[in-house]
Structure formats: C-alpha cells, structure tokens
Amino acid sequence: MIMSTIAHNLQAVDASIVAAAAAAGRPRADVQLLAVSKTFPAGAVLDAVAAGQRAFGENYLQEALDKMRAVAQALPGIELAWHFIGPIQSNKTKPIAGGFSWVHTVDRLKIAQRLSEQRPPELGPLNICLQVNISGEASKSGVSPGELPELARQVALLPNLHLRGLMAIPEPETQPEKQRIAFRQLRELADTLRAQGLSLDTLSMGMSSDLGAAVMEGATIVRIGTAIFGSRHYD
Numbered sequence: 001m002i003m004s005t006i007a008h009n010l011q012a013v014d015a016s017i018v019a020a021a022a023a024a025g026r027p028r029a030d031v032q033l034l035a036v037s038k039t040f041p042a043g044a045v046l047d048a049v050a051a052g053q054r055a056f057g058e059n060y061l062q063e064a065l066d067k068m069r070a071v072a073q074a075l076p077g078i079e080l081a082w083h084f085i086g087p088i089q090s091n092k093t094k095p096i097a098g099g100f101s102w103v104h105t106v107d108r109l110k111i112a113q114r115l116s117e118q119r120p121p122e123l124g125p126l127n128i129c130l131q132v133n134i135s136g137e138a139s140k141s142g143v144s145p146g147e148l149p150e151l152a153r154q155v156a157l158l159p160n161l162h163l164r165g166l167m168a169i170p171e172p173e174t175q176p177e178k179q180r181i182a183f184r185q186l187r188e189l190a191d192t193l194r195a196q197g198l199s200l201d202t203l204s205m206g207m208s209s210d211l212g213a214a215v216m217e218g219a220t221i222v223r224i225g226t227a228i229f230g231s232r233h234y235d
C-alpha cells in the first residue's frame with residue numbers, strides 16, 4: 001500500500017510522542033495529537049483523516065469555517081474535533097462558539113463571557129484552555145501568570161464553558177533543556193490552580209520543534225503543524 005506523505009508524517013510524529021512518553025514514564029494515551037492544519041487545504045485534512053487523525057487545530061476563523069464545511073461535505077458522518085488555536089477578536093466569538101469543540105486561546109474574561117453566552121446549549125460545554133504568557137514569550141497574547149488565578153476562577157464559573165487547562169506558546173529555543181523551562185512553568189501554574197481547587201486535566205503545549213520537551217514536562221495535547229503537513233508558505 002502506498003502511504004500519503006501526510007500519513008507517513010503522522011506515523012513519525014506518533015513515534016516521537018511514543019518515545020517521549022516512554023522517556024517520561026507516561027502512558028502514550030495521556031498525550032493527544034492535535035494536527036494543526038492552518039494554511040493547508042481541506043484535502044490535506046482528508047488525507048490525515050484517512051490515516052486515522054480526528055482532532056484538528058485552526059488559527060484563522062474564515063479559513064477554518066470554509067475548510068470545516070468542505071471536510072464535512074466530503075466525509076458526512078465522520079465526527080472530527082475542531083480546536084480553535086488562533087487569536088480571538090471579540091466580534092468573532094459567535095462562529096467560534098458554534099463551530100468548535102475546543103478553544104485554546106482564551107486570555108481575557110470578556111472573550112470567555114461571550115463564548116459562554118453564544119455557545120449553542122445543544123452542543124454541550126465548550127472546552128477551554130487559558131493561554132498564558134509565560135516569561136519571555138514571543139507573542140504578546142496570553143494572560144500574565146499573576147493575573148491567571150483570578151481569570152481561571154471567573155472562567156470556571158461560566159455555565160456553557162468547561163475550563164480544561166492551560167496553553168502556552170513559549171519563545172523558540174533549540175536546546176531541549178531550555179525548551180523544558182517554560183513548559184515546566186506552565187505545568188507548575190496548573191498545579192497551583194489545582195491546589196486552589198480547580199479541576200484541570202489539560203496542558204496544551206509543544207509544537208513541531210519542541211514536542212519532546214513538552215511531553216517530558218506533562219503536555220496532554222501537543223499541537224503539531226509543520227511535522228505533519230510540511231512548511232507553511234504564509235502564516
């Protein structure tokens with residue numbers, strides 16, 4: 001059987017997760033692979049689905065909605081989980097609340113409130129990660145560690161959201177030992193929130209170039225684009 005490049009890449013990424021989980025003494029099943037399909041066409045998602053992948057991450061709302069529609073038309077009846085992982089504009093929350101099962105990039109209460117109000121009740125609660133701006137983060141998005149506990153407390157109270165955990169995009173580092181520092185900080189912030197009574201089960205951290213370090217520090221969702229779909233021509 002001839003494998004698509006995407007199927008082949010998915011196997012290689014899975015092998016990396018298996019190896020990192022084994023090194024960390026963690027069960028492979030504790031780490032979910034989110035395939036980040038931003039900038040790639042619906043056909044790339046179809047290839048990944050054919051290889052067994054079911055969870056996809058998207059950053060750009062209109063592109064995502066078009067792709068989701070195309071994929072649903074091509075594969076009626078196959079249930080996929082779409083995760084929104086891009087910056088959120090407050091006037092764009094409604095299609096996010098209605099179209100996705102997870103949002104990883106909530107960093108302020110106003111956005112969380114709108115997502116909760118606009119979540120169609122029949123879909124059940126929308127799964128939420130709070131994006132944290134851990135020290136030295138390249139992007140300016142994310143709540144500061146100091147403001148995180150109050151935001152987490154408020155978001156946990158919103159009726160149509162399910163606060164699952166934390167997400168971060170650390171500054172790129174090439175050495176695994178350095179990559180682990182920011183991931184460890186995110187894990188410790190989640191531990192602190194748990195000690196304060198919040199039940200969190202998710203650490204969304206790790207991308208193509210730092211997956212191993214993230215799994216070593218407890219990632220439960222790794223968000224992988226390039227290593228599955230190839231390099232992006234725009235972003």
Ligand SMILES: *Cc1c(COP(=O)(O)O)cnc(C)c1O
Nearest residue numbers: 036059085207208223224225226
């Ligand atoms: C693009 C993107 C990814 C995937 O990055 P790769 O380096 O291509 O694996 C993961 N998370 C977020 C938030 C992204 O925007």
